[in-house]
Every structure is written in C-alpha cells, then in structure tokens.
Amino acid sequence: SYVLTQPPSVSVAPGQTARITCGGNNIGSKSVHWYQQKPGQAPVLVVYDDSDRPSGIPERFSGSNSGNTATLTISRVEAGDEADYYCQVWDSSSVVFGGGTKLTVL
Amino acid sequence: QVQLQESGPGLVKPSQTLSLTCTVSGGSISSGGYYWSWIRQHPGKGLEWIGYIYYSGSTYYNPSLKSRVTISVDTSKNQFSLKLSSVTAADTAVYYCARGPTYYDILTGPTGWFDPWGQGTLVTVSS
Numbered sequence: 001s002y003v004l005t006q007p008p009s010v011s012v013a014p015g016q017t018a019r020i021t022c023g024g025n026n027i028g029s030k031s032v033h034w035y036q037q038k039p040g041q042a043p044v045l046v047v048y049d050d051s052d053r054p055s056g057i058p059e060r061f062s063g064s065n066s067g068n069t070a071t072l073t074i075s076r077v078e079a080g081d082e083a084d085y086y087c088q089v090w091d092s093s094s095v096v097f098g099g100g101t102k103l104t105v106l
Numbered sequence: 107q108v109q110l111q112e113s114g115p116g117l118v119k120p121s122q123t124l125s126l127t128c129t130v131s132g133g134s135i136s137s138g139g140y141y142w143s144w145i146r147q148h149p150g151k152g153l154e155w156i157g158y159i160y161y162s163g164s165t166y167y168n169p170s171l172k173s174r175v176t177i178s179v180d181t182s183k184n185q186f187s188l189k190l191s192s193v194t195a196a197d198t199a200v201y202y203c204a205r206g207p208t209y210y211d212i213l214t215g216p217t218g219w220f221d222p223w224g225q226g227t228l229v230t231v232s233s
Contacts, residue, residue: 031217035220043220043223045220048208086152088219090218094169095145095155095168097155098152100153
C-alpha cells in the first residue's frame, strides 16, 4: 500500500518560514492536499491540488509537489499556526493520509 | 455555507455495532456532485479514512474496514450514516464526517479533498 511519510515535528520561530514535507513514491504524479488541525478541533483544509488555497486561508500558506516530495510552506509563521498538519492523496481508489507533523512555534 | 454535524452514542459495548449519523445543513446532499465521507482519528493518532457515499447510494470503503462498514444515505433528511459492526477497543476514536471526495475523475474515479468537516464525535468502546 502507498505510504506518506511526514516528519513528526517541525519547530520554527515566529516570523520565520516553516516547511513541512510529505514523502511518497512518485508523489509528484498525484494531487496532494493539506490539512491543519488544532487541539480539540476538526481538520481544516489549507491547501488543495498541490498548491491551491481555499478561500479564507492566508496567502502565507503555499504548497509544492515534485518528484518524491510534497511540501507545505508557511511564511511569516504566527503563534496561531501551531497545529498538526496532515498531507493526503488518493491511491488505488483509497485515501491515504500522512502520519502528521506537529508544528511548534518557538 | 455547508456545515456537517455528527450525532450518535458516545459509548458502545464490545462486539456491538457503532452507529453514527451526519446531518448536512446549508446545502443539499444531492447536489454539486460531491461525495460524503467518514474519517476517524484514534486518540493521539493520525487520520484514517473509513469510506464514502454518493447521494445515489454508491459506496466505497477502506479495504481494511470493508467487512465491518456500512455507509448509507437518506436524501430526504439530508443525512448520511455510518455503521461499524463487531467493534472492539481498537475502534475507540473521534469520528468525523466530511464532504469529499470532491469530484469524479474519468480515469481514476472519485478523488480530491475533504472540506468541510464536522466537529467530530468521540466514540468509546467499553463494557
């Protein structure tokens, strides 16, 4: 089965740039979607189709996807960005989620 | 805007059937070409997709849960439901309903993202 690998944690200082990776075999050939989940809350879509943002999501959130790695980039990180982030793709008609990355704002 | 709300028992006994309902408001479950899914999250863990349904009743389930899962839809009530049979403690989780997959790809079938999600409901399996 298809596996998505995310780093368990990423730490960044406020105002800096956070990059959260999602690794998978030839993931560049798939569409990747990203979700933000704050404690006690449901996930929220922050990037879809590799790099598109839903309405209401700040431009600070962006995505890219090539080769074996997709990346969610959060620019000018704020304290409110501290959350778990999950990547998601489809493979063989089923949904695959990455294991999640906890973003800590120092 | 579309909103989803899960409802159902928070406690289920082992070997019994877990039953949850998702009520969709702010839009029709039958319009827009959307599919509707159930996703769960074990305590402190990641997300696990359970399955989806289309308003016509067409379903697809996670192969790892397929033998125990039934998802149904009631368009008259704008609801869809989840039944998970023969539950064990390993089925203790927060269960979310969500809109998605988002569209149908002619080559790969239903695909896309999940948005929005319900707030989630914790179901504990315990005697």
